[in-house]
Amino acid sequence: MSIAYFDHAAATPVRPEVLEEMLPYFRERFGNPSAVYDLGSVIKEVLEEQRAKVARLLGARPQEIIFTSSGAEANNLAVKGAALAHLKKGRHVIVSGIEHHSVLNAARYLEKFHDFEATFLPVDRFGQVDPERLRQALTPATVLVSIQVASNEIGTIQNIPALAAVCREAGVLFHTDAVAAAGQIPLNVEELGVDLLTLSGPALGGPKGVGALYFRKRLRLVPQIHGGIQEDGRRGGTENVPGIVGLGKAAELAATELADKGPYLASLRDRLVEGVLKAVPEVIYTGHPKRRLPGHASFCFEGVEGEALVFLLSRQGVYANTGSACASKALKVSPVLCAIGLSPAVAQGSLVFTLERSNTAADLEAVFTHLPPAVARLRSFSPVWHKKMAAGGAGP
Amino acid sequence: MKFIQECPADATADLVYRVCPMHLLEPAELLKDLKPGQVLEILTDYDGALEDIPAWCAKHGQEFLGLCEDDCNDCYKLYIRKVA
Numbered sequence: 001m002s003i004a005y006f007d008h009a010a011a012t013p014v015r016p017e018v019l020e021e022m023l024p025y026f027r028e029r030f031g032n033p034s035a036v037y038d039l040g041s042v043i044k045e046v047l048e049e050q051r052a053k054v055a056r057l058l059g060a061r062p063q064e065i066i067f068t069s070s071g072a073e074a075n076n077l078a079v080k081g082a083a084l085a086h087l088k089k090g091r092h093v094i095v096s097g098i099e100h101h102s103v104l105n106a107a108r109y110l111e112k113f114h115d116f117e118a119t120f121l122p123v124d125r126f127g128q129v130d131p132e133r134l135r136q137a138l139t140p141a142t143v144l145v146s147i148q149v150a151s152n153e154i155g156t157i158q159n160i161p162a163l164a165a166v167c168r169e170a171g172v173l174f175h176t177d178a179v180a181a182a183g184q185i186p187l188n189v190e191e192l193g194v195d196l197l198t199l200s201g202p203a204l205g206g207p208k209g210v211g212a213l214y215f216r217k218r219l220r221l222v223p224q225i226h227g228g229i230q231e232d233g234r235r236g237g238t239e240n241v242p243g244i245v246g247l248g249k250a251a252e253l254a255a256t257e258l259a260d261k262g263p264y265l266a267s268l269r270d271r272l273v274e275g276v277l278k279a280v281p282e283v284i285y286t287g288h289p290k291r292r293l294p295g296h297a298s299f300c301f302e303g304v305e306g307e308a309l310v311f312l313l314s315r316q317g318v319y320a321n322t323g324s325a326c327a328s329k330a331l332k333v334s335p336v337l338c339a340i341g342l343s344p345a346v347a348q349g350s351l352v353f354t355l356e357r358s359n360t361a362a363d364l365e366a367v368f369t370h371l372p373p374a375v376a377r378l379r380s381f382s383p384v385w386h387k388k389m390a391a392g393g394a395g396p
Numbered sequence: 397m398k399f400i401q402e403c404p405a406d407a408t409a410d411l412v413y414r415v416c417p418m419h420l421l422e423p424a425e426l427l428k429d430l431k432p433g434q435v436l437e438i439l440t441d442y443d444g445a446l447e448d449i450p451a452w453c454a455k456h457g458q459e460f461l462g463l464c465e466d467d468c469n470d471c472y473k474l475y476i477r478k479v480a
Contacts, residue, residue, distance in 0.1 A: 085412075085413055088468070088469070088470070218410060220410065220412055220413055221413060222413045223413065223414075223415065226415065227415070228415065229415060229417065229418055229421065232414065232418065232422070233411070233414030233415040233418035234413075234414060236415070
């Protein structure tokens with residue numbers, strides 16, 4: 001059975017060009033970059049080349065890039081590392097209520113173990129943070145604000161330049177998690193106006209187990225992994241050289257392909273959305289209808305359990321997700337969907353499609369063939385759905 | 397320990413929160429870009445630097461000017477004048 005894979009935000013195949021580039025670093029080019037002999041020093045040079053490639057993707061300087069083990073680690077280093085390095089200013093951080101768990105829980109960690117106050121900013125029904133609301137939440141003790149470029153659950157793109165400008169005026173550091181947005185839309189740290197930005201390897205078609213943090217030059221960070229002088233003393237641990245080489249290559253490809261990829265994904269996504277909304281009754285297209293990632297479509301099907309829908313679709317070779325892969329097994333209603341005002345009954349029926357260049361029109365046809373009967377089948381045994389129908393079938 | 401007043405510098409190495417031995421490695425790199433007579437300022441929160449940096453200067457023929465405490469930033473400032 002051929003598969004139609006729409007869960008690229010959770011995992012995506014490493015691109016063949018990326019894998020080819022990585023392979024020598026598992027075998028003959030195995031040296032430790034910290035070693036003083038030539039087998040190590042040549043690898044150190046390779047690492048610096050990758051740093052330059054990642055920096056180019058972001059319009060940053062190579063010395064402003066720290067390699068990490070994941071986007072989650074980069075988010076932790078940004079939120080905890082920057083907040084703890086600026087204790088003299090205060091102990092207040094602000095994050096949006098729809099951030100990835102690695103940001104939300106880093107803020108909670110600061111509250112629990114370092115006497116910080118954390119503010120979780122609300123969003124509107126599209127998942128947008130209002131810059132004016134952010135301005136009102138700032139206090140003299142605020143040291144850091146973290147708001148993602150785009151949501152991996154609802155695809156909404158935030159107005160980062162406006163949000164970052166509010167922080168810059170107030171002298172507050174601004175971090176953005178760009179994991180979902182990387183490789184989908186242009187990301188330039190100067191244009192965004194951010195002090196810190198998180199990337200991850202898989203989101204760019206690179207390998208798992210590698211990420212990066214951009215930090216504005218001269219910004220202090222308290223290391224979150226204490227060790228040796230790797231990453232200029234900011235992050236201990238022998239570098240994952242093959243992974244970093246993969247990330248570098250993926251960043252290089254992303255920088256050259258973005259202009260063509262975005263329109264292709266957006267056109268495919270628009271056809272997907274139009275087809276799903278036409279074929280299935282009582283469905284909500286979540287997130288912002290326009291200001292959203294080109295390769296992202298998210299829905300809520302009333303009267304359906306998202307997990308069950310994902311399972312039924314997968315048996316037909318159609319792979320999507322209920323939301324964030326990190327939380328998808330929790331069987332809890334997504335806090336992101338609650339934050340945009342959906343009732344738990346509606347939010348339970350979440351289905352997220354994340355597209356990549358490998359997706360085709362044939363994949364869309366598979367969705368149109370298998371999704372409507374799967375939803376109908378699940379609704380046929382749903383008490384919530386029957387109750388709604390008995391009440392007249394009003395919309396959400 | 398030679399204490400001095402904070403003084404103007406031609407370059408700064410900010411090593412606060414960065415682990416040992418970055419307080420020796422990064423200044424050595426930055427000194428390469430300075431001309432003889434120019435001053436490098438080193439910011440560090442690492443107590444070991446107070447002994448290591450004067451010793452490193454003596455060993456490498458650089459002039460250690462002295463240090464001061466920066467109470468606002470909870471760090472030390474150490475000054476080296478490049479000799480050659």
